[in-house]
Amino acid sequence: MDFKNHREHTLKYEPYLDRLSAIFRKMDERYDETAGKYGFVCTGCMESCCKTRFYHHTLIEYFYLKRGLESLNSKDRMIIHSKALEVKSQWESPATPDPSGVMCPLNEAGRCRLYAHRPMICRLHGIPHELNHPTKGRAIGPGCHEFVIQCGEKSYIPFDRTPLYQELADLEKSFRQETGLGVKMKMTIAEMLAGSQNE
Numbered sequence: 001m002d003f004k005n006h007r008e009h010t011l012k013y014e015p016y017l018d019r020l021s022a023i024f025r026k027m028d029e030r031y032d033e034t035a036g037k038y039g040f041v042c043t044g045c046m047e048s049c050c051k052t053r054f055y056h057h058t059l060i061e062y063f064y065l066k067r068g069l070e071s072l073n074s075k076d077r078m079i080i081h082s083k084a085l086e087v088k089s090q091w092e093s094p095a096t097p098d099p100s101g102v103m104c105p106l107n108e109a110g111r112c113r114l115y116a117h118r119p120m121i122c123r124l125h126g127i128p129h130e131l132n133h134p135t136k137g138r139a140i141g142p143g144c145h146e147f148v149i150q151c152g153e154k155s156y157i158p159f160d161r162t163p164l165y166q167e168l169a170d171l172e173k174s175f176r177q178e179t180g181l182g183v184k185m186k187m188t189i190a191e192m193l194a195g196s197q198n199e
């Protein structure tokens with residue numbers, strides 16, 4: 001996949017992207033509601049989650065990010081593209097002792113350049129959560145480092161990611177069925193932006 005022909009793609013996929021937008025709104029609302037109950041506020045930290053090498057697994061999120069990229073001017077897109085290439089090369093270099101110290105190419109002075117178009121994990125990371133798997137059962141995930149500092153003493157407030165994951169998975173499934181796209185997806189933001197994936 002390549003961002004060079006992104007406009008044609010995103011116009012064609014627009015109805016799916018709108019549906020993803022509604023799912024993301026719901027994720028943001030649920031997250032904000034729970035974070036508010038804790039009194040947790042993300043103010044940015046040294047261990048920024050934007051340095052985490054998250055992998056993203058849906059094509060629909062890939063095209064949504066592309067939609068955001070299209071809203072930028074060509075100069076900014078070029079800058080982001082070159083940052084993405086640099087991040088990739090840092091990760092691939094044996095001279096990078098700690099790949100988790102490399103910042104996401106979209107993070108500029110602590111702010112996400114494509115905040116409204118960031119993928120699911122960027123939206124849900126931070127507060128403790130649970131996942132309820134039909135066969136494996138319930139798994140609890142911890143909050144981030146900053147959450148532990150601010151709210152580590154507080155009791156767990158239920159935040160079930162399961163229905164949110166399910167909605168995204170259902171959308172991805174119908175998107176793939178209707179478009180016929182069968183490509184495997186496991187990419188970092190840098191890989192998405194650098195346009196050097198397997199198709």
Ligand code: SF4
Pocket residue numbers: 049050051104105106107108111112113114115118119122189
């Ligand atoms: S996409 Fe945005 S929120 Fe997500 S890691 Fe990159 S800069 Fe951070």
